[in-house]
Amino acid sequence: MSSGQTPRTVQPVILCGGSGTRLWPLSRTGFPKQFLCLAGNESLFQQSAxxxxxxxxxxxxxxxLLVVTGESHRFLVNEQLREAGIQLGAALLEPVGRNTAPALTLAALAALESGQDPILAVTPSDHVVENIAAYTAAMQEAIREAEEGSIVTLGVEPTRPETGYGYIQAANDASGHIETVRRFVEKPDLATAKGYLEAGGFYWNAGIFVVKASVWLAAVARFRPDIAEATSKAWAGRKQDSNPEQKFIRPDPEAFAAIPGESIDYAVMEHGPGSEFAIKVVPLAAGWNDVGAWDAVWNVLPRDESGNAHQGDVIAQDSRNTLVHATSRLVGLVGVENLVVVETPDAVLVADKSRSQDVKHIVNALGKQQREEHMLHRKVHRPWGWYDSIDEDERFKVKRIQVNPKASLSLQKHHHRAEHWIVVKGTAEITCGEKTFLLTENQSTYIPLGEVHRLYNPGMVPLELIEVQSGTYLGEDDIVRLADDFGRSGQ
Known part of the structure; x- marks a missing residue:
């Protein structure tokens, strides 16, 4: 770009769906893989941003940033971006999952609202990239190509004959330079994958796309007019939260549910080569990994001389090539090889590392049994902070609660339980019936059954307290919200 030219306008988009079932028990439906810190001090979502x-x-x-995510993950997106110091442009909240093609179409429609036609830089939320400089250079090359009207994808240069990824074949062996795409191919068998590696010109499909908003909308209208029309209808009926700080946009739920579910690849990319749309691939050699299962996590973590990757409180004796993630207690290993051990406060996984893909069967069984370990951790994050259910029996439950500075729980009441609150750190402002008062460390109060109440942290440090519930029913659905700072009244 010559001096004085206007810079290219880039709209970053993160597609933040999925549940990461193969990384259970760390990943849960309510706290999925992309929000976990698996490699480094930031979550995969924060690294993507x-x-x-x-x-x-x-x-x-x-x-x-534009983020396309589910309704139940909106506050995780908000909080993790706040922690990372990254500005959220808007979170587009899907009422149900409809795969990546409708998600990208939503993002393109939102991007055009400014009156510009920005170049969308679209990535998944849950991948690891080791060489950021190489990634940045490849993305910037893709942006320059997309400015000319191409639909560009980043193809990861393969390092092994992988059967778990789709592949992109370039028209020629581009030798590290941008090239026209000949075809997209499905996940191959091992012999075919070996042939791809030997032939050259084949790349792993990482699901990273760079395209002008208008070009994407034209392409999806050309190849899947049903998706284009239905998504436009859902976008036209959108609603935005009245709280300007939250930046949540909800497409019309009934119209969105009618959108055919399809991936970007199936809906558009596989039809693109040879059409009026130029489909290009930029090679990416940056230490990319989709950390799709525990064996992939082992691959990206530092390991000792015996091949062990251990996080948390772990003691190992005569053990090799193991992965251990200890969250809340000591884990000991003696004389084992190629094992994955993942410990959380409410569940423990032990698996052969070569069978990492099969963890999803455990998750499916938990779902069929409607067990809480399928959905949530014992420690549950909320927009105001978190709670940890540390003990319970038939008629009581004990929680440890943390409330963020200046945050408030909803004004609420319960039909079936009373609550005792003991402040252990910080200051709490309590509303109980007609009274409002302050409690400090080592002070306590009692909330009678059926009484309207609220908890607020007026201070500048986190508020911590112990809550003891007692009653005939202690489920989380026994909450009647009368007012709420997060748009959850009545839920």
């Missing part, structure tokens, strides 16, 4: 914001330069103006 930082990689996109790093695209900014004199040549590229990067707009505030």
């Amino acid at each position: 930082h990689r996109l914001t790093a695209l900014a330069s004199a040549q590229f103006e990067v707009l505030p």
Whole structure:
């Protein structure tokens, strides 16, 4: 770009769906893989957001982030971006999952609302990239190509004959340079994957796309007009939260549910080569990994001289090539090889590392049995903080609760339980019936059954307290919200 030219406008988009069932018990439906810190001190989602914001330069103006996610994960998105110091442009909240093609179509429609036609830089939320400089260079090359009207994908240069990924075949062996795509191919068998590796010109499909908003909408209208029309209808009926700080946009739920579910690849990319749309691939050699299962997590973690990757309180004797993630207690290993051990406060997984993909069967069984371990951890995150259910029996439950500074729980009441609150750190402002009062450390109060009450942290440090519930029914659905800062009244 010559001096004085206007920088290219880039709209970063993170597709933040999925549940990461193969990383149970750390990943749960209510707290999925992308929000976990599996490698490094940030979650996979936070790492994805930082990689996109790093695209900014004199040549590229990067707009505030668009995130397409589910309704139940909106506060996790908000909080993790706040922790990372990254501005959220908007969270587009899908009432139900409809795969990536409708998700990207939503993002394109939202991007055009500004009156511009930005270049969408679209990535999944749950991948690891080791070489950020190489990733940034490849993405910026893709942006320059997309400005000319191409639909560009990043193809990961394969390091082994992998049967778990789809592949992209370039028209020629591009030798590290941008190339026209000949075809997209499905996950191959081992012999075919070996042939791809030997032939060259084949890349793993990482699900990373760069395309102008208008070009994507034209392509989806060309190849899947049913998706284009239904998504536009859902977008036209959208609603936005009245709280401007939350930036939540909800497409019309009934119209969205009628959208055919389809992936970006099936809906558009596989039809693109040879059409009026130029489909290009930029090779990516940046230490990419989709950490789709525990064996992949083992691959990206530092390991000792025996091949062990251990996190948390672990003592191992005569053990090799193991992965251990200890969350809340000591884990000991003696004389084992190629094992995965993942310990959480409410569940423990022990698996052969070569069978990591089969963890999803455990998750399916938990879902069929409607067990809580399928949905949530014992420690549950809420928009105001979190709670940890540390003990319970038939007629009582004990929780440890943390409330963020200046955050408030809803004004609520319970039909079946009373509550005792003991402040252990910070200051609590309590509303109980007609009274409002302050409690400090080592002070307590009692909330009678059926009484309207609220808990607020007026201080600048987190508020911690112990809650003891007693009553005939202690389920989380025994909450009548009368007012709420997070749009949950009546839920």
